[in-house]
Amino acid sequence: MFLSKKRLGSRNDEVFYFVTNAILAVITLLVLYPLIYIVSASFSSPNAVSSGKVILFPVEFSLEGYEAVFKNNMIVSGYANSLFYTIAGTVINVGLTLIAAYPLSRKDLPGKNILMFIFSFTMIFNGGIIPNYILIRDLGMINTRWALLLPGAISVYNMIVTRTFFQSNIPIELYEATSLDGGSDFKYFTSVVLPLSKAVIAVISLFYALSHWNAFFNAFLYLNNKSLFPLQIVLRDILISTSIDPSLVLDPETMAARQGLADLLKYSLIVVASAPMICLYPFVQKFFIKGVMIGSIKG
């Protein structure tokens, strides 16, 4: 009796596992298919793209799209600018975040709660677009690289992640041991805390770097000097707000060729722009996930 019931149960379970796996397979394919399609289209010929022949694999393999991408000066300079903003910005972010998070993680800091409130309040209320714009303008940062490096230099969320890490991973006994030897807070921070915090430094560096590389808003608001544009602005101009320049209207055949190349360029550009972060991703995945986990612990 017992046996047959159990067997029945496990047969139902087999159905359950099969259905689960099948649903997941469908979801995964839905995520994956557009990505594969974009990569395949980017390696196809302009004609194949603009006549909608690409379905799954590259059609009439060609590198014309990529040639066009790397011939475009705006894209190349945008790439270089974005690299600069990502590296310089992340260094500033991580430095400020660490020196804010550490003191606030210390239970013996008088006024800790008020200071913490000053930071966390900015998560639920802020000045909004226009007052921020006026501030950046009054500081003389419009059309300077600073406009992309300083606003948002501390993410309070990342600061709380870091603080939580300090609180839960740096044993208090260590501090007691070193301060008995007359160690100062600076010295303790640089020689004991930081070396033990490589994991969280990696996590927040990655969070910041990703957000710099993908940032669009500040550049959109504060820059109109083309030589300072980060990649995302260039992308936006090409991917989203292109319209055919009426002064370039040519005979229909050249027009079609041009249009084909313009269509193809978009796919290649999407690949080139997203490649750095997506190539990095398998290697740093566990750090990102760790960051989500630390952040989920109530700060």
Place this chain on the structure above:
Amino acid sequence: MKKGLARRMMNRRQLYIMLLLPIIYIVVFSYVPMLGLQIAFKKFDGNAGIWGSQWIGLQNFIKFFNSYQFERVLKNTLVVSVYHLIAGFPIPIIFALLINAVRSKRYKKAVQMITYVPHFISVVVLVGITLQMFDSRIGLVATIYTLLTKQPMPEILGNPSAFPHLYVWSGIWQNTGWNSIIYIAALAGVDSELHEAATVDGASRLKRVFYIDLPSIIPTATILLIMNAGKMMSVGFEKVYLLQNPLNLRTSEIISTYVYKVGLTGFSDFSYATAIGLFNSVINFLLIIIVNQISKKISDSSLW
């Protein structure tokens, strides 16, 4: 007692020195703009600056409430955010429950690996992809549509009623995998003895999903629901703005994009735009406080 405090502060002076730069930073870049909000109640005059401009009371707000745009942008903001919440909240939970029920470790890993990828794509690229996919001339969706029906696909990108769907589902495509991480971790923490005991009692795997797995992630889900509900009215500017086109403005103009247009394009009315933005911020602020109070009462889980 007072002496004690001064002494304790003195002992920790190096920590205060460390905090000095971050505090200056947050005051300048977060609190100074909050003071700038006063221009919502003023007639901003570029020469006189924020402090020198003339007070005009609630005029800007009254102008907004009476304008024909008020109802439209408020409604659009609500539609997009409520839709986003209703569709975007349960899907990662379901996804996590499914992942948790996979027995093959490799399959599980592969699914996670692939579904996290879109999270790393920028908003600009995401919108670019969406526009490419749904382009009625060369888009993949159009190609497939034509293949199946032998007819050209009707216009989607310029269709106002399609906008909320494009906005919400492109977000779900991008973030379902990533948003499920937290639930997958909570599920991994479930005591395996519970499952064993239930199996001995003859519970099927499906039953265990509902009676063991699901209850174990409810606390996490509650907190996330509070956070999401609190953020409801702060629909991000970027994606909406990038998905906008002259044809879909009827449904795609939300408060933040309208603030931008009023304040920084055309006649550039700083005061009026700030008033509209402030109206939105105050609603956000109240929402998060109310939602937090409610959850404190009913579930013991709250943000503060």
